[in-house]
Amino acid sequence: MLWPRKERVSMKIRIVSEDPAQLEVGWLVVGMFEDQPDPPSWLSETPGADTIRRLIASRDLSGGLGEASALHAMLGPSSGSMLVVGLGPSDRFGMGEAFDSGVLVGKRLGGRSRESVGLVVPEVGARAPELASAMLQGVLVGTSGPGLAKSEPARFPFQELRVCVPPGSSSELGQIEQTLGRAEILGRAINLARELVNLPPGRKTPSLLADRIRTEAGLADLTVTIWDQDRIRRERFGGLLGVSAGSDEPPAFVILDWLGAADPQAPALALVGKGITFDSGGLSLKPSASMEDMKADMSGAAIVTAAMTAIARLELPVNVRAFLPLAENMTGGRAMKLGDVLTMRNGKTVEVMNTDAEGRLILADALSYAAEQAPSRIIDLATLTGSCMVALGPKVAGLFSNDETTAQAVQSAAEAVGERLWPLPMDVDFRESLKSPVADLKNVGSKWGGASIAGKFLEEFVAGRPWAHLDIAGPAWADSDSSTRDAGGTGCFVRTLVRLAEEGVTP
Structure with missing residues (x-):
């Protein structure tokens, strides 16, 4: 229901x-x-x-x-x-x-x-x-x-x-x-x-959340496409299928389009949002206390959806497309196991060495597909790593990018609206710990520099396109109430994404 x-x-x-x-x-x-x-x-x-x-x-x-x-x-x-x-x-x-x-x-x-x-x-x-x-x-x-x-x-x-x-x-x-x-x-x-993030997980399974996004997008005159599990399988989204295998709830993939530029064929800004509607950790099970706020692991998808509705209602003269992979990460009998090898949309293989590093697996498919659409830039948002919170605290997002111009554009937009992020390194040596003896990559690396290693993993799936990744694990959720913030989902970076579109990131 x-x-x-x-x-x-x-x-x-x-x-x-x-x-x-x-x-x-x-x-x-x-x-x-x-x-x-x-x-x-x-x-x-x-x-x-x-x-x-x-x-x-x-x-x-x-x-x-x-x-x-x-x-x-x-x-x-x-x-x-x-x-x-x-x-x-x-x-x-x-x-x-x-x-x-x-x-x-x-x-x-x-x-x-x-x-x-x-x-x-x-x-x-x-x-x-x-x-x-x-x-x-x-x-x-x-x-x-x-x-x-x-x-x-x-x-x-x-x-x-x-x-x-x-x-x-x-x-x-x-x-x-x-x-x-x-x-x-x-x-x-x-x-x-905020509302989407705060919904109970049983009320926003991937299919229910996809339906809700369809409703909100329709009210804003966005074009909506939703793939079911059969279509996802045909499109070779091995990461999304692997993560959702342990759940009775099938995955979904949502595409939102706003073609407001004078030339609707002009390259679009691509926004990608992580949409894990509940994260138990899979077989690499989280402790109970660490699961309490895991309904918020779809914050990236919620923020991107909200930003797209604002872009459409503002009738911005830009082309923007959003790609939202939605899945539950559960522990059912068909759940992916440590040592399983998944084949991603772009053909790269990934050895799963921690099922609680699932967000990067569904993002790998979404980023690969977004890159195939020849966007001007790709921006992804994800509650991806606790390591980023260790580095920057609970109110600052980590910024990772393969392109200095894109990184500066995101940083400038965030500064203009008063949202906080900080660039973190993504040097080539972070790639070393992702090497697998049996596949192209592992989904985890060294315990040191985990946020940068996760960013380096995602880079493998953007096909060299200008790209920036925001690790919003800290600022997407407030553990407690304060005078200027409610406990729960915060809706962070909606303002930044809209400002980015307003500044004419797309040609």
Whole structure:
């Protein structure tokens, strides 16, 4: 049975240019920087100005990122309440900080139904439009909680959100209006990725997830093709078949197409997302504690799906194709065994020496097929290795590439939207430990440099095409709740992929 599609509750969003102190809303959200000695200028003549100054002086309002303080009747006896949100140091307030601040607002005020909320755009000059867009994306994410299976909702979208540009900043009004629609599309795409990741594994088997992707893609006017197990077998996807052999649930392979360029035959940007809907480790069985979040092992596929819906809804003039291999990695009687040899789509053979290194096997087929389509570039996203988390921690993705221009394009897109990644080496010596006496490759190598070895394995299947691999094992999932993040799927790098498409990666 397919989990019911989550109802999309619409939040009415509009932009206004007026004195924020006169804005008639239930809550007014005001950002303050850590190095800001006085409240914003428009607050200076209000009854609460002196109170706010005293709180700043006593450091009860520090302006630290992630801090929020509720103040009441600050604008007058009949006014609504004010939420003062810390923005951190002004010289370090970028897209990532703006997004996180928006999430904080959504989480703090979304715990109950709110009729109207006003969000005052920070006084940041020419950066106001893009930072307001990032904050709005964050608000949309913050008001959408992870509680898909709760009998009562724990988070509510605001009935109306007014994005307020203070008088004197009217030159930015038109630009902010232009970014507002884009921000709403991106926020909802991030929430789609989170929702797919947070679905229980029994509700998103490969076939069910493929059906859900078909529905979402159809709503965004994407072209969808889904291969069943027979077609996958005919197409010689030995890795996908091998990984899924231990499950009663058959695999699926999903192709999404957006041909928005003037020439639909022009080379497309290829996006590949790992889609292991549950990873037990196979016969190389994971400990129970390590399986608890393995419903998230399809984060790459969820993120790519969400990014594709945003690209289509934005009607970007580019060609982009997505390739999503979907499978369960289980321990049934037909499960692949250590020492088995699989033949991949491109004809290379792989000796399986660890069934818990399964993601690279299904990606090998998908990358091979994507490379055959002569794309301009290939970008893959996968929750691939714990080694990457050991190296970079839980909030930074590892970047691996065979092409400096492609790596720089991905890094530039991530920096532009405030998402964090770090280049890791993929030198030729990492290939040495993948040598097998009986096949072209092993699927694992030395215990040292595991993330780089995994990247080197994937490189064998891109046919020399410009390619970048993002190991998102850390940032795709949050173990715990915080002021700017919900526990569960994060929807990371949806913004990066959309920015990459917007920057015209495809010719």
